[in-house]
Amino acid sequence: MAKGAIVIEIERCKGCGVCIPACPNKVIALSKKVNSKGYNYLEVQNDSCIGCANCAIVCPDGVITVYRAK
Amino acid sequence: MKELRLMKGNEAIAEAAIRYGVDGYFGYPITPQSEILEHLMAEEPYKKTGMVVLQAESEVASINMVYGGAACGKRVMTTSSSPGISLMQEGLSYIAGAELPCLVVNVVRGGPGLGTIQPSQADYFQTTKGGGHGDYRLITLAPASVQEMYDFVGLGFDLAFKYRNPAMILSDGVIGQVMEKVQIEDYKPRWTDEYIKKSFPWATTGKNPGKPHIIITSLELDSEKQEKVNIHLQKKYKECQEKEVRYEMIHCDDAEYIFVAYGSSARICQKAIQLGREKGIKVGLLRPITLWPFPSKILGELAGKVKGMLSVEMSAGQMVEDVLLATKHKVKVDHFGRFGGIIPTPQEVLHALETKIIGG
Amino acid sequence: MSKDIIKPENLVYRRTPVLTKNTMHYCPGCGHGTTHRIVAEVIEEMGIQEQTIGIAPVGCAVLAYNYFEVDMQEAAHGRAPALATAVKRLKPDFFVFSYQGDGDLAAIGTAETIHACNRGENITMIFINNGIYGMTGGQMAPTTLEDMKTATSPYGRDIAMMGNPLKITEIVAQLPGTCYVTRQAVYTPALVRKCKRAIRQAFENQKENKGVSFVEVVSNCNSGWKMTPVAANQWLEENMLAFYPLGDLKVSK
Known part of the structure; x- marks a missing residue:
């Protein structure tokens, strides 16, 4: 059960994938779909996010907003 | 009662900067203008007006310090001589x-290369035709006395801020080194940060909420946008050409011949006029004070009235090209100059008029 | 489920408003973006957005002025420390930072770098070292490693022919005008947090007129290195950090 949640700004994501190894729970992966710039953008693939913000902290483009239940 | 002082041209630049409320001076020593930085350091204006004075590691650093300071809306300046101005x-x-x-300020010395430390006017092309890359102009003032060295500091800043464009005082080793009496002004306060923020919304003065x-x-x-930038700049330069031309005419009313000369050459021409008139030659002087914008209109008018013009410069002939453009071959135009640091004598100048224009 | 969590009171991380809304032009995975973000976060956390002036370089970060939501000046190639010098001296109450790459800071601008550091200008200098000229298409930089292939060292950097990689950060650490010299990286969450603390320190030092605070960020250039972003970060760790080890080089009391 997720304690955290992320919101991804899909149009800003460049699909670099730097965030993926930063996630301790393998929550995120690159989509098979592309955004309007042609990038395979980041998406959430399960609900085990703990809201640690590691993904957001390494994101070069600041596309991830992180929430954590109190 | 205004104060009179005996000063070198270089010292006048420094003293004027302090008294006009300049915010920052960034410079590097080079002959024949090192007295400017020396005078500023000796006067300690940072204690009097808060003016920043800094000896930079190079002319490259100096001009880029000026860039940073100017971007903050501050009145900032540098000075150098020809090789440093190239940098x-x-x-x-x-x-x-x-x-x-x-x-x-460029206190010009002879070139090319390291050249000589003696006076020259060979940086006319560099100053009035561009110097660096791209289509741009420098508002160029040419002082012919120590008083004008002093006065053009304030005028230069006023024009620079009016047009948001660099202004250049194109002096030479004679005007920089000669001592003359100068009427100096009282200290003006430097602009406050509040005044700058209010007056110059283009400046980096801290983001406004x-x-x-x-x-x-x-x-x-984007080329479309860059072309608009260029068109905007050209419009500004055109306005400057319409409004800011400055020149002095001496004995031109009855003149049959005209010397065209600026800076120290104009001083020499004044003596040559006296010698010429003693011999019955009706000769006058048109002295451009702004080299850019150039006084083309008045030269064009004079071209229809006189028999010939001689451009007298301490160079191989640079300003003469602008005189030719202005007079459109309506009148005989030639050039006389000495270079390599040689200052021509009035006799040489008059002889050149007699042989190249009158008898030529 | 996540809808219950996505509420303002649960917010733990969001893009700082000290970055503009513009999408950065940097290649995917480029450390410039991460470094921009943490510099902007430090400015936000210190509450100095209205008292900060930044100086952008020539190179990949030439358009940095489009991303930092503070007043910005774009310098000529290598001259950012000269601009920063004048800005700080004319506006001593302001926080001033320069942001430069390796070609800008350690090749064409070496004199401006050394002398701003040696005079002890009270500024923060951010230095991105990715061992390559990114913007012009991947040419050899002063910091390019031995045997490293670039567009102008296509068979690898030959020291005998092309000279040595330059440890400019070690040089500026020797100068009495620097108060804080550190080498950081931004390719893992822990390193980003550490680098941000270093940048915070580098800005805090300006309050005490201590001299130059110099933060090198060893970064990647996946386009220039011709690797994926993740592979570039691995190569950085194995090769760049062996020659440019992370850590503080100088911390003045």
Whole structure:
């Protein structure tokens, strides 16, 4: 059960994938779909996010907003 | 009662800067203008007016310090001589491109290369035709006395801020080194940060809440936009050409012949006029005070009235090209000059008029 | 489920408003973006957005002025420390930072770098070292490693022919005008947090007129290195950090 949640700004994501190894729970992966710039953008693939913000902290483009239940 | 002082031209630049309320001077020593930085350091204006004075590591650094200071809306300046001014051309192009006001003084020496430390006027092309890369202009003032060295500091800053463009005082080793009496002004206070923020919304003075941040740049990657930038600059230069031409006419009313000369050459021509008139030659002087914008209109008018013009310069003939453009071959035009640091005598100048124009 | 969590009171991380809304032009995975973000976060956390002036370089970060929501000046190539010097001296109450790459800071601008550091200008200098000229298409930089292939060292950097990689950060650490010299990286969450603390320190030092605070960020250039972003970060760790080890080089009391 997720304690955290992320919101991804899909149009800003460049699909670099730097965030993926930063996630301790393998929550995120690159989509098979592309955004309007042609990038395979980041998406959430399960609900085990703990809201640690590691993904957001390494994101070069600041596309991830992180929430954590109190 | 205004104070009179006996000063070198270089010292007059420094004293005028302090008294006009200049915010910052950044410079590097080079002959024949090192007295400017020496005078500023000796006067300690940072204690009197808060003016920043800094000896930089190079002329390249100096002009880029000027760039940073000008971008903050401050009155900043640098001075140098020909080889140092060559090093500043990149920075001047950026400053012109970013539309920033500043003052640069060139106390010209002979070239090319390391050349000589003696006086010259061989940087006319560099100053009035560009110098650095891209289409831009420098508002160029040519002092012919120590008093004008003093006065043109304030005038240069006023024009630079009016047009948001670098202004250049194009002096030479004679005017920089000669001592004359100078009427000096009282100290003017420096602009406050509040005044600058209010008056110059283009300057980086700290982001205003709720308003976009300020960007100072000369970069525009979109050609359509860059062309608009160029058109805007040209419009500004055209306005400057219409409004800011300055010149002095001496004995031109009845003149059959005209010397065209600026700076120390104009001083020599005044004596040559006296010698000529003693021999019955009706000769006058048109002295451009602004070399850019150039007094083309008045020269065009004079071309229809006189028999010939001699451009007298301490160079191989640079300003003469602008005289030819202005007079459109309606009158005989020639050039006389000495170079390599040689200052021509009035007798030589008069002889040149007699042989090249009157008898030529 | 996540809808219950996505509420303002649960917010733990969001893009700082000290970055503009513009999408950065940097290649995917480029450390410039991460470094921009943490510099902007430090400015936000210190509450100095209205008292900060930044100086952008020539190179990949030439358009940095489009991303930092503070007043910005774009310098000529290598001259950012000269601009920063004048800005700080004319506006001593302001926080001033320069942001430069390796070609800008350690090749064409070496004199401006050394002398701003040696005079002890009270500024923060951010230095991105990715061992390559990114913007012009991947040419050899002063910091390019031995045997490293670039567009102008296509068979690898030959020291005998092309000279040595330059440890400019070690040089500026020797100068009495620097108060804080550190080498950081931004390719893992822990390193980003550490680098941000270093940048915070580098800005805090300006309050005490201590001299130059110099933060090198060893970064990647996946386009220039011709690797994926993740592979570039691995190569950085194995090769760049062996020659440019992370850590503080100088911390003045």
